[in-house]
Structure formats: structure tokens, C-alpha cells
Amino acid sequence: MGKVIRNFYKGIFAAACVGALAVGWYFCYDSVPSQVRLTTEKEQQMNFKVPASASIDTGSVRMEAGLFRPVTMVTGASEATYQMDVKLLGVIPLKSVEIQVMGERNVSAAGFPIGIFLKTKGVMVVGVGSFNDSDGALREPSKGLLAEGDYILSYNGEEVTGKKQFMNLLSENRGTEVLLGIERDGVYLEERVVPAKNQNGEYKMGIWIRDNAQGVGTLTFVDAEGNFGALGHGITDSDTGELMELGRGSLYGTKIVAVRKGTDGVPGELTGMIEYDDANVIGEITRNTPYGIFGRLDLEKLREQGIVLDTQEIGFKQDIHPGPATMISTINDEMKEYDIEITAIHMGNDGGNKGLELLVTDEELLNLTGGIVQGMSGSPILQDGRVVGAVTHVLVNAPEKGYGIFIEEMLVE
Numbered sequence: 001m002g003k004v005i006r007n008f009y010k011g012i013f014a015a016a017c018v019g020a021l022a023v024g025w026y027f028c029y030d031s032v033p034s035q036v037r038l039t040t041e042k043e044q045q046m047n048f049k050v051p052a053s054a055s056i057d058t059g060s061v062r063m064e065a066g067l068f069r070p071v072t073m074v075t076g077a078s079e080a081t082y083q084m085d086v087k088l089l090g091v092i093p094l095k096s097v098e099i100q101v102m103g104e105r106n107v108s109a110a111g112f113p114i115g116i117f118l119k120t121k122g123v124m125v126v127g128v129g130s131f132n133d134s135d136g137a138l139r140e141p142s143k144g145l146l147a148e149g150d151y152i153l154s155y156n157g158e159e160v161t162g163k164k165q166f167m168n169l170l171s172e173n174r175g176t177e178v179l180l181g182i183e184r185d186g187v188y189l190e191e192r193v194v195p196a197k198n199q200n201g202e203y204k205m206g207i208w209i210r211d212n213a214q215g216v217g218t219l220t221f222v223d224a225e226g227n228f229g230a231l232g233h234g235i236t237d238s239d240t241g242e243l244m245e246l247g248r249g250s251l252y253g254t255k256i257v258a259v260r261k262g263t264d265g266v267p268g269e270l271t272g273m274i275e276y277d278d279a280n281v282i283g284e285i286t287r288n289t290p291y292g293i294f295g296r297l298d299l300e301k302l303r304e305q306g307i308v309l310d311t312q313e314i315g316f317k318q319d320i321h322p323g324p325a326t327m328i329s330t331i332n333d334e335m336k337e338y339d340i341e342i343t344a345i346h347m348g349n350d351g352g353n354k355g356l357e358l359l360v361t362d363e364e365l366l367n368l369t370g371g372i373v374q375g376m377s378g379s380p381i382l383q384d385g386r387v388v389g390a391v392t393h394v395l396v397n398a399p400e401k402g403y404g405i406f407i408e409e410m411l412v413e
Helices: 002-031 165-169 299-304 361-371 407-411
Strands: 035-039 043-046 051-057 061-065 071-075 078-088 092-103 104-109 113-128 151-155 176-185 186-191 207-222 227-230 244-260 269-274 281-289 292-297 311-313 321-333 333-346 356-360 382-383 386-395 398-406
Touching: 002 092, 002 386, 035 071, 035 361, 051 092, 061 078, 061 092, 113 165, 113 269, 113 281, 151 165, 207 244, 207 269, 207 292, 207 386, 207 407, 244 292, 244 321, 321 356, 321 361, 321 386, 333 361, 333 382, 356 386, 361 382, 398 407
Parallel strands: 035 092
Antiparallel strands: 043 071, 051 061, 051 078, 061 071, 078 092, 104 207, 104 311, 113 151, 113 207, 113 244, 151 176, 176 186, 207 227, 227 292, 244 269, 244 281, 281 292, 321 333, 321 382, 333 356, 356 398, 382 386, 386 398
16 A cells, blocks of 8 residues: 555656646746847847757857857848757757847837728628528528638629628629629638528628728837838737738828726727828828738828927847836827836747736826726837837736737837
8 A cells, every 4th residue: 555655646746847847848948039130240148047058150140058148149241040949958959049130220119199990801701690581581691601700802703892882782682692702811712692681671691791990009110211010919800809901001190089097907098089081191001910000101291290200229129128118108199208117028929919018107107097008009118228119908907017019020020
């Protein structure tokens, strides 16, 4: 019996050791970025803070990391991309790190509100359901044929340009089969749907559709050529949660007219007044990505509005450290820097928009908004005189806390 008990405890101990090793390995893995971006002709250091070693030596970059020692990085004048294998304890393969050497990038941190109008490709299916026909029978014309997230691009060979046009085409249908050209997960398909008459005598397909999204956000940066980035996250459909595919989009000048303060469990919001007319357009949206919206800004219109922005150096993830920082936002029609603290840096958060954990410490901002509120997404984050990120999310149950994206994730888009 004693032997059985000893073996049992040995098994428990072995399992605990394996679990501890797994947790330790994951911690080390998450501490090392999958990508490191460097500026040409520069020397700097980065600390992985894990017992890992690696080295690379080319004409464009020299990097060397020893156990428990910072990574020394020296770059040449050439832009290039390399791979560097990092090994735990100098032996166990941990991660392959992509090294990107790129030219110097300077941008102007913005922080002013923008009105956003995004038109989808064709019309987007946001729901598929049923209805009762003229005889009271349940009809589901699109079941198994269309799905949430589909984009209807054509109707019997005619291009679909919007919701109103699609509804007009459908209203002319008399129960005849319709050939729909659709895009699903980037693949073009064709489906044949036979509309059915509902109890009002109208022919329907049993789908809900949308063709645009509108709202208020914050411009993050603009460069000397007028290229801009905003939000730090993509625009998704409110029903499906999927990233909306862009047909066309515009930025409008806007003014914050009201602030709803955030409280525990109830997110706050900035309310903007937007005039959707051509005279108020200040830019064109050309891409909607998981890292934000991007396009071209009319710099002349900014100058006409009296908006003057200073050019600043960007900071890569290895330049950021826990501690004081600022964010630029516009509250009560005043663009201003507010004090925050960077409380955590997730170096392994490559390609995500929660690489930074933030805490609002500015008493004025806390009194105005309670912390981070909807509409502040995209507010640029500055530390040590450099633009290092943008605000992306708020913790609903703690509005003084939130997340940010590394600015480099937005600049490579």
C-alpha cells in the first residue's frame, strides 16, 4: 500500500514538474517577439528577460543575445529582412524571430476626432432567417445558400452597388429564380435563390443586409505625404463581428458635442456631430484592416481648419518601457495630451492590437470621461518624445484601464 502511495505522489510531482516547465516555456515564448523592427544605421539594446541566446551577423544587421544578457543590435544602411533562431538555455529551440531593417519613419501624432463613413463591397449579409408566406407557411429561401458575412456582388449579372438598389431589384421579382454572385471568405461563388412572397405580397429572400458603417473615432497619425492611420483596430459589422470589406470610404471633419462618462460595467462615449457632405470630406479611406483604417488625408483642409501637427520620431516595441506616458485626445473640442501609465508590454503580441496595457492617471481626463471611452480609439500614445502606439480598447469593468497597439503594427500596413 505504501508503495502505491509513493508512486501516486511521484506521479503528482512529475505532473507538477511538467506543468511548471510548460508554463515556463510559454512565458519565455511570449516574452520574445516574433518580429523585431529596426531603423537603419542605429545601435540599440533590447532585453528578452529570458535565458535565451541567439546571434546573426550580416551586412545590414548584427545582433547577439547571451543568456540573461540584453540583445545588442547594430544596423547598417541597407533595408532587409532576416530570420534569427532563438534558443532557450542556448539549446532548446524557442522561436524564430523575423528581423526587419527599415528606413527611418517619422510621423505627426494627431489625436483629433474624425467622422467615418465606410461603404462595403456590394451588400453584406448580416443574417439569414425565415418568414411566413401568403398562406402562412414558413419559408426560408436562402437557407443553406447564403450565410452571415457573405457579400452579394451581383444580381442576375447586374452589379450590386448598395442596399437601396438591391431592394429595388428584388421588389421587381415575381418569384423567379435569381442568380447571385457572392464573395465568401475571399472566394467568389454563385448561388441561385428563388424569392418567396410574404404576407404583405412582397417577394423576399429571407436575409438581412447592410451596406455601410458610420461612426466617430480618433486619427492616430499622418505623414508628410498625407498618409494616415486611425483607430488601431478594424471596423467590424455590429451583427456578425466580422471585419467589413471596404468598397469605398471617407473621413469627415467632426466636432465632439457630448461626453458620456464611463463607469464600471457601462462604457462611456464621445458623441460627434458629422455633416456627411462633400465639402466636409477631409480624406479617403483605402483600407480597413485588423490594425486600423488607412488612407490619404487632405493636408490643405487640415491647415484651413487651423490644425498644425509636429513631426515626431516613432518608437518600436523594444523602445517602450513600463512607466509614465501620454495620450493625445480631443475632449470638449480641445486636442490635448493626458497622462497615462504603461503598465505592461506584451512583446510577443505580434500582429495584435493589445500589445500595451494602459492606466489613465490624469485627473482631468478621469473627471471628464472616467478614463477611456468609445470614440477615443486611435488616440496616439507618446513616451520619451516618441510615438509608440495607439489606444484600442477599454476594460468595461475598469474604464481607467485599457489596451493599445504598437505603432509599428500600424505603420507596416
